[in-house]
Amino acid sequence: MRTSPSLHHLRPIPAIDFATLSIIVFLLLLSVLSLFRILHLRLKSQSSHHLRRFNNLWTLRLLLVFFVSCWAVNQILRLPFIGESLLLLLPLHLQLHSDLCKFHVLLSLGVFEPGFLVTILHLINLSIKNRIPPEKPEKWSMLLVTLMILPTFILQIIILFLTTPLMEKLPSEMTRTRLLYVDSYGKKMIICTYPLLSSIVFCGFAIVYSLGLLVACWRVVALVINKNVKVRINVLGVVVMVALFVQAVMLGAEGLWMPENVGGGMVSLGMFLSVAVCAVVGEILLVIKPIMEALETHK
Known part of the structure; x- marks a missing residue:
């Protein structure tokens, strides 16, 4: 008895x-809530001199929400059933699949995650600067973030899109961005993978970033009197550095397991969770909670 094609x-x-x-859905909902809080405070500050001091970082908070949302949406491309759907819709366009995976890696490790971390x-x-001119963060925040992620972005472009004789001699794990395999149901599937060279570049960024984060957290804890702010910054610093360490380990381990194995799926989930927790804690402690406190003091 033949199986129906649809089945x-x-x-x-x-x-x-x-x-x-x-x-991913939870992250997007949290980002929508964060966006609502930012816009709410922005509107309130127009008629309140007291709230203007709390609203001077609204552009950076908006940028954080933007990067987190884009990172979450971009992770959909790594889901195996998305790769299966692409093969069903475009079975002969393997180069298109490869390009999509390259862009996924570039945006994930070269733009969105470095963007929200910076x-x-x-x-x-x-x-820790209580008297920031309101126009200064709005004018320079995007430029500063762009300049800080630009080296990682350029290196990822070179690794992903430029082919050199040296790169052609490297093992496939060093430059591979996609993997085609057949699952236990007999279905062909494409999975986007992080090439080891891209992972090394991101880990280099993570090391430099962690040092900068340690210095920044130490300055805040040393200068700020408010205990709640100290606890908040300490929690944020620990979560971000632990998340980066876990992600670095998972990026290195990804090549050891094939994606159809349980180990490969758990590695991908662990890597995704580490960044997602970092994003959630960042939005809660740097966007939602400070704005709620500012609005409460205004009542």
């Missing part, structure tokens, strides 16, 4: 994929 293409979404997709660092540094 042949049906495959249940794995639990790991469903968990990842659920976290924005977190700027917000921490500026949190």
